[in-house]
Amino acid sequence: MMGMFHLIRKNLTRKKLRTLFTLLSIIIAFVLFSLLGGLSRAFSLGVEVAGADRLITMHRVSFIQPVPLSYVARVNAIEGVETAMHQTWFGGYFQDPRQQIGLFPTDLETLREVYPEYKVPDQQWQNLLRNQTGILVGQTMADNYGWSVGDRIPMFSSIFPQQDGSYSWDMDIEAIFTGSGNNADEMQVFMHYDYFNEARAFGRDTVGWIVTKISDPEQADQVAAAIDLRFANSPTETKSSTEAGWTAGFAAQVGNIGLMVQMVLACVFFTLLLITGNTMAQAVRERTSELAVLKTIGFSDRRVLFMVLGESMTVAIVGGVIGLALGYVFIQGAAASLSQFLPGLAMSPSAGLTGVLVAIGLGFITGILPAWQAGRLKVIDALSRG
Amino acid sequence: MNTRPQDSANASENIIRVEGVTKSFKKGRESVEVLHQLDLEIQKGEFCALMGPSGSGKTTLLNLIGGLDHPSAGQISVSGARIDQMNSRKLARWRSSHVGFIFQFYNLMPVLTAQRNVELPLLLKKMSGRERSKRASTALEIVGLQDRAKHLPRELSGGQEQRVAIARAIVSDPDVLLADEPTGDLDRETAGEILDLLSTLNQRHGKTILMVTHDPVAAERATRVVHMDKGRLIESASSAGTTGTS
Numbered sequence: 001m002m003g004m005f006h007l008i009r010k011n012l013t014r015k016k017l018r019t020l021f022t023l024l025s026i027i028i029a030f031v032l033f034s035l036l037g038g039l040s041r042a043f044s045l046g047v048e049v050a051g052a053d054r055l056i057t058m059h060r061v062s063f064i065q066p067v068p069l070s071y072v073a074r075v076n077a078i079e080g081v082e083t084a085m086h087q088t089w090f091g092g093y094f095q096d097p098r099q100q101i102g103l104f105p106t107d108l109e110t111l112r113e114v115y116p117e118y119k120v121p122d123q124q125w126q127n128l129l130r131n132q133t134g135i136l137v138g139q140t141m142a143d144n145y146g147w148s149v150g151d152r153i154p155m156f157s158s159i160f161p162q163q164d165g166s167y168s169w170d171m172d173i174e175a176i177f178t179g180s181g182n183n184a185d186e187m188q189v190f191m192h193y194d195y196f197n198e199a200r201a202f203g204r205d206t207v208g209w210i211v212t213k214i215s216d217p218e219q220a221d222q223v224a225a226a227i228d229l230r231f232a233n234s235p236t237e238t239k240s241s242t243e244a245g246w247t248a249g250f251a252a253q254v255g256n257i258g259l260m261v262q263m264v265l266a267c268v269f270f271t272l273l274l275i276t277g278n279t280m281a282q283a284v285r286e287r288t289s290e291l292a293v294l295k296t297i298g299f300s301d302r303r304v305l306f307m308v309l310g311e312s313m314t315v316a317i318v319g320g321v322i323g324l325a326l327g328y329v330f331i332q333g334a335a336a337s338l339s340q341f342l343p344g345l346a347m348s349p350s351a352g353l354t355g356v357l358v359a360i361g362l363g364f365i366t367g368i369l370p371a372w373q374a375g376r377l378k379v380i381d382a383l384s385r386g
Numbered sequence: 387m388n389t390r391p392q393d394s395a396n397a398s399e400n401i402i403r404v405e406g407v408t409k410s411f412k413k414g415r416e417s418v419e420v421l422h423q424l425d426l427e428i429q430k431g432e433f434c435a436l437m438g439p440s441g442s443g444k445t446t447l448l449n450l451i452g453g454l455d456h457p458s459a460g461q462i463s464v465s466g467a468r469i470d471q472m473n474s475r476k477l478a479r480w481r482s483s484h485v486g487f488i489f490q491f492y493n494l495m496p497v498l499t500a501q502r503n504v505e506l507p508l509l510l511k512k513m514s515g516r517e518r519s520k521r522a523s524t525a526l527e528i529v530g531l532q533d534r535a536k537h538l539p540r541e542l543s544g545g546q547e548q549r550v551a552i553a554r555a556i557v558s559d560p561d562v563l564l565a566d567e568p569t570g571d572l573d574r575e576t577a578g579e580i581l582d583l584l585s586t587l588n589q590r591h592g593k594t595i596l597m598v599t600h601d602p603v604a605a606e607r608a609t610r611v612v613h614m615d616k617g618r619l620i621e622s623a624s625s626a627g628t629t630g631t632s
Binding site: 006011013289298299301302379 | 449475479480486487489493496497498502505506509510515
């Protein structure tokens, strides 16, 4: 077996420059695969982590239009609703206005009921509820900014000034939560709505949207319809959907990232298929007489087929794995600096596995035809040509 | 047509037996017969030279005896095995153990060292890398090239390349060596050395050799010379002077 590997390795290195360029093209394709896959994941992550038992109710026109705070109590009264709470986009940033933070004024007392996946130490939770300027910070966010419990930080809003005209809001970090295990939900900050509502210069007693926990996810569509019906023909009509649907719709505002990624990757891999396939075919054509000699000394058709296929698959797998590894490194680097904008930017294990399978498939597809031709090679014809 | 060096030879000693072999090739719609009802017997331990003009069918006969092609009709037995009845897979396995091939242009793998080239046929055997290496070294020693084991073919002279090719042919200890113009690409002196080596393999190691050649000087080294023309055997002469015709 080792002898066959040696033969495959030697065949691959006989034209070093050609193998290097083929390898480079595969590596680049798989770096792209990793980066675009990571990007696609970042945009769809919100959908993945969205709860099946939560509904989002927003203004019928747009989510930037506020809805009355009084709606929350009315939603709570609808059959099938377990708990309703609200959130508002604060437009917050810390020091750098270009780095927006997902900061939401909300009813902190009900937050843990609606989002049970958020874990907060009890003592910190009690301190948070007692302090009106206290905020609850996601672990990843705290790590990124080097914040810890007890810190007092000046947070700014790009939307809401205080009544004194200041856009600066002093806040105390009272609690840090861990989420479902991904960066997306841990890149959020929650503050007391009452503090925000009383201090802001405009928009009092309105909220951005309502988050409803329902008792039966199977009844999500009926409950959503009931909520919207409740506010039909009012000055502020609503549009309700599941959290996953709402998040997907939000991501779609940027464009159909998944489709774009798939199209770009399809083009890249189709081109790669042609380049690598042609290279492999050429490499086999050049060695016709050598393959014939191997058959003469007893190599079976099948063994020759597997040898050529092995060469193709070795190049594809080695290139693919290197490309995926480089892509992982690039994504890790990018994730650190883009964590504010793309908190889910990462390469998932399943994406890595898919990449390896794609590499195996690529090696097989590009190698099978030349390998089949090599396997069927007639010794007599090949020797007389050679 | 039956050509034998000695009438008294026992049929059971024939390592190669070709009986009524015909070979035709398709050329467009036509079928061209290049071997016609050919019979040939070669005894174990013979060094037989196959001579004849270009297109007489020498190489075709050699390929059939080596199991590289199937006859259109007739029977071929080598070392007691009916190779005309084997499929390509069985033939490949059979070739790896029973015949060694030596080509005019050596046909070594340019990316492998002399040692690795010699080891190639042993990749088909179940043996350890150490055992493979040991056997290849022995084969290289027999052809006098143990000091060139780590050299690539491009670092060797033509004669040395052919010696490596001979080592590759004998490494799996086959019964029969089939050589197609083994000295055709070499100068007279080097050709003489290669023929000396083949004679040694024949006389000292008991290898049966069938050698296709155009060169009468090369043919003189054989114990028996068989002439072919237009797909038929026309004359057979042993070194003892016995002559037969087809």
